[in-house]
Amino acid sequence: MQSYEALQSAIDSAWELLEARLTTLPPPLDALAQRYLTRISDGDKGHRGYFSSRLAPPLVFLPLWLRERFRREQPDAAPSEEVTVRIVASAMWGYLYIRIQDDLLDEASPARSQTLLGNVCIFEMAQLLGKLAADSAxxxxxxxxxxxxxxxxxxxxxxxxxxxxxxxxxxxxxxTRKVAFARIPALAVCTLAGHAALEPTVERLVDQLGVAYGLTNDVVGWQRDLANGHRTFLLARAGFSRGMPVERARHEVREALYGQGLVIQTLEESAAWQRRAAESAQALGLAEFADYTRERLALLDELGYEARLLQLRWVLAGGAAAPGARKETPP
Structure with missing residues (x-):
């Protein structure tokens, strides 16, 4: 995402804090940490691309965008660069912990030992946030x-x-309110800048992003979810019930997704929620959010175009099996 690149140096600085801590872990935790970083690597950027990929939500960028707002409006009150980077690092620790939990809940054969790395993640998150904003009840x-x-x-x-x-x-x-942790690093910046009263607007923005991404995640991950027997909102709307014969389930789901256009409808719903989030971001003074929204909507348009091609193939084949949408990876 080009809209992420302007603040990538702050993200890299936060990664440096995480990497430095992980290298000090005693064995075998140090090896476990390195295996996990390899697992979440994204293309040429490796693990540092995890939060910045085109499919990733703006989790670690919300506190950075808020700081940019406060720097513009009241430079003396805005958190320093060092403090902001530490807030972002705390967010990363928290998101990695949540990702480890998600893997354990969602995957058929998760690496259960990763939960022990989660112990490190949650401790570091709490320690950093405690040092930064512990005096604020x-x-x-x-x-x-x-x-x-x-x-x-x-x-x-x-x-x-x-x-x-x-x-x-x-x-x-x-x-979709399970994304609530995203409020915390944003509120840490607000609190330090003297704007704790922005909490309701931050919460609304995070909730709206949660719905927007939840809808898209259902679309791009539907084949994985179906294989795991996870009856997501999308699959429930498509008529899937747990216990259905596998081939019948695949056919009925594809008929709903492509024959009846449920994929396209869901992507359009996601775009509508993204626009609502943009309105909340504007109310928060997040000028950079507009560029991010344009890129996100362009991505949804691309997914919609792919879905229309698959829909056409499905119709021309008379309801034959259609290839699934590509998979999106979650933080």
Whole structure:
């Protein structure tokens, strides 16, 4: 994402903090950490591209964009570069911990030993945030709310995916609030700049991004989800029920996704939520968010174009098996 590149130096500086800490771990934790960094590597940038890829949500960029706003409006109150980098590093530790949990919940054969690396991640996250904003009771309360929201809705979604219970839009939007941790690094910057009152707008922005990305993730990961028997919101809408014969499930899902246009509809819904998020970002004064939104909408257009080609192939083949959409990797 070109919109990410302007702040890549801050991301690299935060990675340096993580890398320095990981290299000091005793064996065999040090080897486990290196294996994990290799696992999340993204193209030529290696693991440093994990948060900056074209498919990645702007998780670690929200605090940076907020700092840019405060630098423009009140330079003396904005957190320093060093402090901001440490906030971003704390966010990275937290997201890596969450990714390890997600892998354990979602994958058929996860590397369970990675949960032990998660112990390091959560300790480092808490330690960094504690040093930066421990004197703010409001921030500590906001942290607790976000952490419980993340935990609560992650569990609720996991239980939903493994059932045939009704899965309506309200439940899906609740489940996407599992991204609540993204509020924390953004609120840390706001708190240090004297703008803790921005919490409701930050929360609204994060919630809207959660829905936008949740819809797209369902589309690009539907084949993996179907293979794992995870009845996502998209697959539930496509008529999938756990326990269906495999070939029948594949055909009925593809008929709904491509024959009936559910993929295209879902991508359009994601774009609508992205635009809502852009309005909230504007209210927060995040000038850089506009460029990011344009790039994200362009990506959704590309996915929509691919979906229309697959839809055409499906129709011309009379409902024959169609190739699936490409897979998106989650932070």
């Amino acid at each position: 409001a921030f500590r309360a906001a942290f607790e709310r976000a952490w419980i929201d993340f935990t609560r809705w992650t569990l609720a979604e996991h239980e939903q995916l493994l059932s045939n219970a009704e899965y309506d839009r309200e439940r899906f939007e609740q489940h």
